[in-house]
Amino acid sequence: MLTMFRLRTRALRPWGQSRLVRSVSSSATPPLIRIQDATFYETYPTPEDEAKGRNPPLFPHLNFVLPSKATPSTEGGEESLQHWAVIGSSGRTQFLEILRGQYLCLPPTARSYPYLLTDEIAKKDPRLRFSGNAIQYIGFSGEGSGAIGGTRGAYLSARYESLREETDWTVRQYLRGQTSLNPLEEEKEGNVHNEKFLSEVVTELRLEELLDMPVANLSNGQTRRTRIAKALLSKPELLLLDDPFMGLDPATVRSISDLLHRLATKSDPRLVLSLRAQDPLPDWITHLMVLGNSNRVLLQGPRSHAEYVFDVWSNVAKVAHTRRKDDEYREMFQQAKDDMAAGYLDRQLLWDLGLLSHDAKEVELPPPRGGEPLIEMDGVRVQYGDKPVLGDWTQKVRGEKQDGLHWTVRRGQRWVILGANGSGKTTLLSLITSDHPQAYALPIKLFGRSRLPEAGKPGISIFELQSRIGHSSPEIHAFFPRQLTIRQAIESAFAETFVAKPTLDHERDLDVSAVLRFFKAELDPNAIVTLKEPPPKVLPDRSQFPKTARALRWPYIPLDYDIEYADSTTFGQLSTTQQRLILFLRAVVHKPDIVILDEPFSGMSGSLRDKCIHFLELGEQVGNKPSTATRRAGYKGEWLRGFNSDDSSSSSSSSSSSSSSSSSSSSSSPSIRHHGLSDDQALIMISHVREEIPDSVRHYMRLPSAAHKGDNTALDFRFGSLKYTSTLNDPKIWDLAWSPAEKFKKKARRSFRRTEGSETEKLDEEVYEWYSF
The missing domain is CATH 3.40.50.300 (P-loop containing nucleotide triphosphate hydrolases)
Structure with a gap:
């Protein structure tokens, strides 16, 4: 326990x-x-x-x-x-x-x-x-194929495809050590000979139904359980679990x-x-x-x-x-x-550590009704052969029972997807991002269009999708190129692929520089030294203009001197936590219509997690407007303070000519580039930790899963909205979200909302069977 x-x-x-x-x-x-x-x-x-x-x-x-x-x-x-x-x-x-x-x-x-x-x-x-x-x-660092024992596929969509390579080892082969293409005679049966111990480990880690599945097809949580089982079977004297x-x-x-x-x-x-x-x-x-x-x-x-x-x-x-x-x-x-x-x-x-407490004021956070639909799913069901992975249930839609997943995500809504490991959460997100091949054949509309052309409507291209969706996930972490610099990694949000040339302009450059400056303390390897140093002052080179050499002798402060670290430090040189921060910033910096965050804060310290949540909700704003992080903690800690160049800007303007001052900024202090998610953006996130879910998340979806060995952990499908005063950070609300069907139905209530000159033909509460708790 x-x-x-x-x-x-x-x-x-x-x-x-x-x-x-x-x-x-x-x-x-x-x-x-x-x-x-x-x-x-x-x-x-x-x-x-x-x-x-x-x-x-x-x-x-x-x-x-x-x-x-x-x-x-x-x-x-x-x-x-x-x-x-x-x-x-x-x-x-x-x-x-x-x-x-x-x-x-x-x-x-x-x-x-x-x-x-x-x-x-x-x-x-x-x-x-x-x-x-x-x-x-x-450790579960997510660094390349080593994150899952060298069994990751060759590309992001490989885990969803039916084609199987010779090296697509099953979980059984991986655990037994049968992962050689040309094994010796004594290695054909693997290196695990204690069948009783193997059976015990497989049972305790809930891997029985996964033994014949390729390791590359496992979900994030299933992969972690498999790696722990692999280490236990080697019987070391000491096992270090990070x-x-x-x-x-x-x-x-x-x-x-x-x-x-x-x-x-x-x-x-x-x-x-x-x-x-x-x-x-x-x-x-x-x-x-x-x-x-x-x-x-x-x-x-x-x-x-x-x-x-x-x-x-x-x-x-x-x-x-x-x-x-x-x-x-x-x-x-x-x-x-x-x-x-x-x-x-x-x-x-x-x-x-739980040594400080703060009774946060109860705040009413009504779930937004939302605007135009960004994602529409009408009876989505994914299965491999005879094995269903997603949508193996019935829902009430307009009062009638229908098979598959029926779901609408609108502008301004914030959703969290809950469910046990292997329940289909990542598969659901892969349908939205079109990483899953079945996204082309299923009844899914993104931004009002399907992937394939329809009568009078062209299909939506993968490149348009990528430009309108920001995505951070462990899968992207595993495949993300390590040779890119920090700036290049964030700028790749404006490119069609990880390593393609991004489409940049002055405004986008300022957006990237703003996030690099706000998170300088967390990303700069020498932040302890550079944050204490005064800004450098450089004399202009006027050798080509000797007549102005005496008249203009004022030094100037180089632009973006404080974020030069981003051009010299590569993604691979960063720690795992810093890499996850880069991928989070990459998902939000270009202000996409849909932000998808799959376990974005895993492994982060509490301070960095709170700073990311604050940035997600309010961006660079550090005024009196509360965020989830400040409301929970009751104070503004050091984690909230980004690198502020106000002082350097003022000193620069005072020591520079009027012409250079006017060209640097239209105001005396740098303008805020990021204000958090807007009402035109939708958020979909996955997390198994209640502290990682912002209070602004007002809608939930719980995917079903079966009980394990007779325990009372079976979950049924539910979705809906939270009550005005409920947040998933509350332990009671969190436990209820993970409670079995009978307990959940007793505590939750059916969602209804009175129509007052409805903005749409029918509200989602009327179309679907939503539950609030």
Whole structure:
């Protein structure tokens, strides 16, 4: 079961980090991993690194011990296993990489794997003496075909086509290791010989019905479950799982958490999880490490110790006076204040951990009626052979039951599509974007036209669709070219393909520059240095005009000097979180009629997620107009502040001639280029995390899914609108959205709206059977 932290009211004795290391080191069995006073670097450090702001130290003077066997509990009880979770907004992936032997360690002997050198490991499997075999890492970065084990198709639409290549391995072949074109005789049956264990893993991860399906055809959540199963079958000594619950529906999260708990209890394998601060923490986690900004370890130790420290942090953030005046508490209180002053600990991390609360004012958000229809589906059904994938249900349309999906999306509406992994959410979006071949044959109209020509109407071309639809998804992330610079990646929104030449003009250049400036702190690799530097002043070259050399000697500030990073940094050099940010900006920068966001904020920190939601709703506006993010948090944090060049602009105008001032801008401050989604745009998004859904989303669709092994997780098809005061961020509303059919029907009500001189012939509430909750 998964729960969020609940702080205990009684004071707990703090557990020192050095005491933890000493207690583990004194045990008879050597630890699996021992790190003592180590500092890590990407490359070997040089004296010039600090001056140039490059190659910073990672986790300076790090101490960490992962025991190989059960150890005594913190309160002197019986021995128990340690189950670790690494929590933080950034640096978690780097820490897991350090555990498996990546990055340069100084001194070299500070990182060791004593347990791998024992006779016990030699008897079990001599290959496990090498840390690369004994420790496996699984991340869901979305970087190319490696994101799903090298089994991705050759192009975006390949997963939907009937043509199968020799290398389109099924899930069964992938799990067994039968992925060689010319295998040796002993490799034909794969490398998995424990059929009982294989069956158990397949059952727990809900893969039974997927065994004969090509891996390239799997949905995002199904792919993640398959990769976890593949790693478990290799039976490593330690399995590092980076965001294991990302992109999974609630029922699958509970199932995988229970499976991981059973495996961790048997130490087969040992587990270390990496979680975001806002993610629910499994009950079976016993030890925590919390990472702050700049790769700083803020705490590590038993869970009880973490709860004690969280209580201290909460009081520091609230500037609360406490009656506890013991020396240990005062020392931790002062350390937390110092960390906040240095920027290692911030309010956003405390907010994500649930240590700060704010009672947001209840706001009425009526669902917009919408304008002209942008998407019309009348009986859509997708199936492969005899297997239906989408539309295998009946709906009431104008009071009559009809087969398939009947749905209309209008201008100004904001929709979220909910459903279990494999329920057809991504398939539905692929029909809208025409990535799915069946989009040409199904009763679908986009912008009032079908894909194929009709009587008196030409068909809508794929290039027109791409220009009017903004799309961000894990599939695009996997295929997006890594060699493009940041600016080129965002400008590709104005092109027909990823690498085609974009159609740009001055206004579009300004739009791209505006988003690069607003998100400079998140995208510029040297933002810490460049944000503090004054704007450069350059003397004009007047060698060709000697008579004006003396008269015009004023320096000028180069245009777009603050976003030059976007022309030198490539997409492949960015972190996974930054890449997702680029794809999000690419989907909205050209202000398309339809914005489609498929899990756009997966893996993002809470601060970056909130900034993206704010930009989606209000753009660059940071005034008194509230957004979802500011309304939830109750304050305007640092995450909201984009790079503001007001000061540089004013200094430029004062030091430049009047002619240059008039040519730079029509006003004294830069104009806002982006104001968020307009009433003429529609939004369709997919997410399994309630915090990622903006409050402006007022319409929902829930796709059906079957129950698993008799549990009560079956969902039926529903769609409609939210009540005026309901938001999907509310835990009660979110749970109701995922509740079984009987419970949902008891709590929800049929949607009706009185017609007052209707703008259309019939309102959607009258045409379809909508439910509100």
